[in-house]
Amino acid sequence: MEKARKTLQISREESELVSQLRVHPHRVNIEHSFYEDYAIRGIRVDRVEPGFVSCTFKVPSRLTDRSGNLCNGAIANLVDEVGAVLVQVAGLPMNVSVDMSICFLSTAKVNDELEVTSRLLGQKGRYSGTIVLLKNKATGELIAEGRHSLFGQHRSKI
Incomplete structure (x- = not known):
């Protein structure tokens, strides 16, 4: 229990950094939201084919944990x-996410370039399934594998 408490405890410096964070409302379709600017900035789409997408993502320091590793939450966000x-x-x-299952296999450090690929596993009605792989582009090492199920509300044909 003490180890968990220590892990979750934040330092005065970390607390001050968070308190200085300013999140202003954004104007839709005019400027980026905080989420777009913070979490998904830097994703570069390399290839798009039916049922396949390949992207490159260079790990920024803003998405790393205290050990300098890409945060699991950032990996989950990339899978999503x-x-x-x-x-x-x-x-x-x-579409909305219904289920995600992620295997965290290795770590990525600041400035590591990741190859993020997604393949369509299948569709049935309004449900779709994808698999997303995150690999270290330089070493080929698999960082994470995620399976992602989504539900889409399609317009009526009536």
């Missing part, structure tokens, strides 16, 4: 974003 973009259809409401 890159998996969802694969099944998004222009003009239709966004």
Whole structure:
């Protein structure tokens, strides 16, 4: 219990950094939201084919933990974003995540360049399944594997 308490305890410096954070409301379609600017900035799409997307992502220090590793939450966010973009259809409401399962296999450090690929596993009705792989581009080492299920509300044909 003491180890968990120590791990979750934040330092005065960390507390001050968070208190200085300013999040202003953004103007939709005019400027980036805090989320877009903080969490997904830097994802570069390299290749798009039916049922496949490949991206490159250089690990920024803002998404690392105290040990300098890419945070598990940032990995989960990449699985969510890159998996969802694969099944998004222009003009239709966004799909929502129903389930994600992620195997964390290794770590990535600041400035590591990751290759993030997503493949469509299948679709049945309004449900889609994708698999997302995060690999260290220089070494080929698999960082994480995520399976992502999504539900999309399609427009009625009536």
